[in-house]
Amino acid sequence: MAEYLIKNGFVFDPVLGIKGDVVDIAIKDGKIVETTEVKDPKVIDAAGKTVMAGGVDIHAHVAGPKVNVGRNFRPEDKLFTYKPRSGVERMQGGFSVPTTIRTGYNYARMGYTTVMEAAMPPLYARHTHEEIRDTPILDQGAYPVFGNNWFVLEYLKNHEIENTAAYVAWLLRATKGYAVKVVNPGGTEAWGWGLNCENVHDPVPYFDITPAQIVKGLIEANEYLGLPHSMHIHANNLGNPGNYTTTLDTFRLSEGIKPRSKFGRDQVMHHTHVQFHSYGGDSWGNFESKAPEVIDYVNSHDNITIDLGAVTLDETTTMTADGPFEHHLTELNHLKWANTDVELETGSGVVPYVYSPNIKVCAIQWCIGLELALLAKDPMRVFLSTDHPNAGPFTRYPRIMKWLMSEEARRQQIDSFKHRDKVIEATNLAGIDRELDLYEIAQMTRAGPAKALGLSQIYGGLAPGLDADVAVYDFNPSEPYAPDDIEKAFSSAEHLFKTGVQVIRDREIVSNGNKRTLWVNAKVNENPQVMRDVREKFLRYYTVTLNNYEVSGHHYIPNPYVIEVDATQ
Amino acid sequence: METVTLTMKKQPDLYLEADNITPDAFAGKKAEEIADLHVYVGREQHRLGDFFEVSGKAGSTPETTKIVVNGDLSRVKYIGMKMTGGEIVVNGNADMYVGAWMQGGRITVNGNVDAFAGTGMKGGELVINGNAGNYLGAAYRGDWRGMSGGKIIVAGNAGSDIGTFMTGGEITIGGDVDVHVATHAEGGRIVIKGNAKSRLGGQMVEGEIYVFGTIDVMMPGFAYRQDVDIDMDGIKGRFALYEGDLGERHRKRKGQMIYGKIYQRIEA
Numbered sequence: 001m002a003e004y005l006i007k008n009g010f011v012f013d014p015v016l017g018i019k020g021d022v023v024d025i026a027i028k029d030g031k032i033v034e035t036t037e038v039k040d041p042k043v044i045d046a047a048g049k050t051v052m053a054g055g056v057d058i059h060a061h062v063a064g065p066k067v068n069v070g071r072n073f074r075p076e077d078k079l080f081t082y083k084p085r086s087g088v089e090r091m092q093g094g095f096s097v098p099t100t101i102r103t104g105y106n107y108a109r110m111g112y113t114t115v116m117e118a119a120m121p122p123l124y125a126r127h128t129h130e131e132i133r134d135t136p137i138l139d140q141g142a143y144p145v146f147g148n149n150w151f152v153l154e155y156l157k158n159h160e161i162e163n164t165a166a167y168v169a170w171l172l173r174a175t176k177g178y179a180v181k182v183v184n185p186g187g188t189e190a191w192g193w194g195l196n197c198e199n200v201h202d203p204v205p206y207f208d209i210t211p212a213q214i215v216k217g218l219i220e221a222n223e224y225l226g227l228p229h230s231m232h233i234h235a236n237n238l239g240n241p242g243n244y245t246t247t248l249d250t251f252r253l254s255e256g257i258k259p260r261s262k263f264g265r266d267q268v269m270h271h272t273h274v275q276f277h278s279y280g281g282d283s284w285g286n287f288e289s290k291a292p293e294v295i296d297y298v299n300s301h302d303n304i305t306i307d308l309g310a311v312t313l314d315e316t317t318t319m320t321a322d323g324p325f326e327h328h329l330t331e332l333n334h335l336k337w338a339n340t341d342v343e344l345e346t347g348s349g350v351v352p353y354v355y356s357p358n359i360k361v362c363a364i365q366w367c368i369g370l371e372l373a374l375l376a377k378d379p380m381r382v383f384l385s386t387d388h389p390n391a392g393p394f395t396r397y398p399r400i401m402k403w404l405m406s407e408e409a410r411r412q413q414i415d416s417f418k419h420r421d422k423v424i425e426a427t428n429l430a431g432i433d434r435e436l437d438l439y440e441i442a443q444m445t446r447a448g449p450a451k452a453l454g455l456s457q458i459y460g461g462l463a464p465g466l467d468a469d470v471a472v473y474d475f476n477p478s479e480p481y482a483p484d485d486i487e488k489a490f491s492s493a494e495h496l497f498k499t500g501v502q503v504i505r506d507r508e509i510v511s512n513g514n515k516r517t518l519w520v521n522a523k524v525n526e527n528p529q530v531m532r533d534v535r536e537k538f539l540r541y542y543t544v545t546l547n548n549y550e551v552s553g554h555h556y557i558p559n560p561y562v563i564e565v566d567a568t569q
Numbered sequence: 570m571e572t573v574t575l576t577m578k579k580q581p582d583l584y585l586e587a588d589n590i591t592p593d594a595f596a597g598k599k600a601e602e603i604a605d606l607h608v609y610v611g612r613e614q615h616r617l618g619d620f621f622e623v624s625g626k627a628g629s630t631p632e633t634t635k636i637v638v639n640g641d642l643s644r645v646k647y648i649g650m651k652m653t654g655g656e657i658v659v660n661g662n663a664d665m666y667v668g669a670w671m672q673g674g675r676i677t678v679n680g681n682v683d684a685f686a687g688t689g690m691k692g693g694e695l696v697i698n699g700n701a702g703n704y705l706g707a708a709y710r711g712d713w714r715g716m717s718g719g720k721i722i723v724a725g726n727a728g729s730d731i732g733t734f735m736t737g738g739e740i741t742i743g744g745d746v747d748v749h750v751a752t753h754a755e756g757g758r759i760v761i762k763g764n765a766k767s768r769l770g771g772q773m774v775e776g777e778i779y780v781f782g783t784i785d786v787m788m789p790g791f792a793y794r795q796d797v798d799i800d801m802d803g804i805k806g807r808f809a810l811y812e813g814d815l816g817e818r819h820r821k822r823k824g825q826m827i828y829g830k831i832y833q834r835i836e837a
Contacts, residue, residue: 076709076710084612087649335713
């Protein structure tokens with residue numbers, strides 16, 4: 001493989017603690033190496049430019065059945081957005097639900113190299129992996145959903161942690177999954193009967209269990225196995241005024257539990273898209289930000305990480321395994337709605353949504369997302385996301401960086417809101433003058449998420465030994481700049497290396513890379529009871545046999561990166 | 570006002586995607602520059618001048634530019650797409666998407682148009698002196714934003730699914746229409762001087778449909794309210810008023826529930 005030397009760039013790397021110093025970065029055999037180790041490198045002149053590790057997205061919906069439902073039922077999302085094939089780039093299209101091809105290219109353009117698919121219905125794992133396979137450049141993994149799974153509900157009703165863990169390990173292997181995802185625990189199952197679970201103690205109909213028991217049990221099972229990532233949750237009561245109390249109740253379920261993982265993470269709970277969970281008031285009339293209350297809890301509890309779910313004020317497509325929420329949303333905006341029930345496992349819904357700056361609630365939501373980031377004390381535990389495409393398309397990350405890095409940019413946006421004064425009154429953002437620096441941005445978009453995923457041994461930094469995922473941006477932090485310069489520079493990386501392969505050169509995509517699929521193979525002691533339960537459930541309830549369920553073979557995962565976990569003790 | 574004349578000299582092997590035939594794209598250009606504008610045939614890009622003889626020149630702005638298109642245009646799509654001003658006269662039959670998403674100005678077609686004419690139209694005037702195809706003034710596939718402003722006048726008949734998701738503006742049909750009129754509409758007005766078939770106003774929330782002739786089958790979601798005398802905008806006579814679609818949500822205005830309205834003429 002070619003050797004590279006990226007010379008004279010302003011480097012921002014939380015792993016090495018480099019805060020904008022001019023440092024050379026050397027690449028050899030797909031890894032970062034000491035500069036003395038490269039003999040005849042191709043030299044990349046990065047003088048006057050910003051150098052960071054490849055971005056890591058801990059939570060986005062980019063592959064699988066509900067993403068495809070979004071693509072299918074929103075032809076208008078592709079209207080006027082097609083781009084014909086050119087060079088190594090294949091034909092691409094779509095804005096909020098882009099094609100797999102565009103997903104890969106657009107993340108790469110922003111300097112991102114690793115993206116996690118945040119909700120994989122196990123029954124449709126094969127489809128999810130086929131889409132991941134067709135997404136160029138990016139390393140990806142997918143989180144199977146567990147929070148409404150009948151096996152989990154039945155084991156945890158009796159607090160059978162060992163059985164739950166054995167089932168989790170089996171399902172991760174069967175679906176080639178990466179982590180334990182929970183979406184509206186119990187609520188999506190309740191939706192099968194037209195019901196929901198609105199708080200952590202709201203019993204799940206027919207299962208004699210509460211969301212609190214599901215969440216706590218899955219954290220314990222996750223730590224029993226010692227998985228790379230923690231339990232990853234989208235809590236109950238998403239999107240409703242006054243829901244911040246449910247969020248705090250959910251956070252508290254992690255109290256007293258310590259991580260038991262050799263992968264270097266410090267958290268036992270990752271709470272995703274917290275913007276949607278930080279609402280005060282009791283109606284849309286007195287809707288207000290409770291971001292300070294929520295982030296205060298996160299600031300004072302080391303065993304929690306979160307991502308933002310920041311609203312970008314675009315027309316987008318919401319999609320979640322939270323079936324009842326999507327029904328609630330279509331009743332609000334009267335736009336089209338798709339809904340799916342996934343047998344014993346989960347459900348989902350999809351509804352288009354327009355976050356209009358002329359609507360007070362949307363403007364308040366925008367403020368909340370940014371408040372969470374700006375009030376965070378530890379950027380290594382608070383990550384940038386839009387819950388793509390729910391709060392906005394991932395292609396707006398550079399715009400969010402602009403808002404986080406520039407008070408002037410935020411003020412311009414606030415001043416343009418139709419209900420400016422009411423929005424200011426219901427939020428805290430106008431009173432926050434903090435401006436994040438590039439080091440903090442690198443923590444929120446690289447080092448932090450890599451660590452929380454248990455992947456800090458390969459991603460998130462520029463230390464020798466890590467994978468050579470490196471982005472060079474045309475941005476000079478030592479010179480004065482306008483807010484829009486930030487968005488422009490981070491929208492289009494000048495150079496990008498992915499495991500040592502140059503995929504972007506002079507802002508042109510020049511390679512489809514060497515994408516890998518990450519999955520976790522957790523070994524547990526043989527558990528005859530769980531395997532008998534699996535066989536029986538498939539015989540009795542599933543529409544497919546076990547043979548048609550498992551993701552196996554080269555076809556689905558041509559280039560796997562398997563993370564081995566031994567929980568046999 | 571300056572005039573550019575396009576005369577078809579060669580038929581495309583497939584269909585010509587000519588969304589550059591607009592006063593907006595032509596404004597400020599000479600004939601040679603206009604001939605250099607691109608068109609697509611399938612995935613291949615060509616010059617407008619490969620298919621049309623171009624003469625005259627454009628005005629400095631769209632508003633001062635008139636385009637006359639002559640010949641058999643039955644394989645030419647997107648004439649006048651997204652235009653904001655000026656004028657287009659089409660002498661012949663045109664293919665799909667004439668005046669789609671147009672915002673202003675005026676298009677006159679002296680012939681027939683195929684489907685999706687005036688899709689997502691926001692303003693301006695589209696006059697079709699022949700027949701119109703399906704999806705006239707409708708929303709793009711999947712979109713919930715159909716025609717929201719402007720005026721479409723068809724001298725002859727129109728096909729099915731006209732005014733789908735319409736929220737404003739006016740469509741007048743001189744002749745008959747096929748099934749599905751103003752489906753999902755939330756505003757606007759459709760006047761049918763001839764006969765209608767069935768499924769008028771399905772899932773309609775707001776808006777008006779006037780039918781001068783017969784209606785084969787009235788939707789069960791519409792209820793007869795009363796007879797009314799009307800004399801406005803060329804709509805004259807005694808009409809039976811139906812309100813619906815009763816299966817849909819409806820908003821209140823000044824304490825009154827607002828429904829979609831179908832008026833059927835009972836005497837002139």
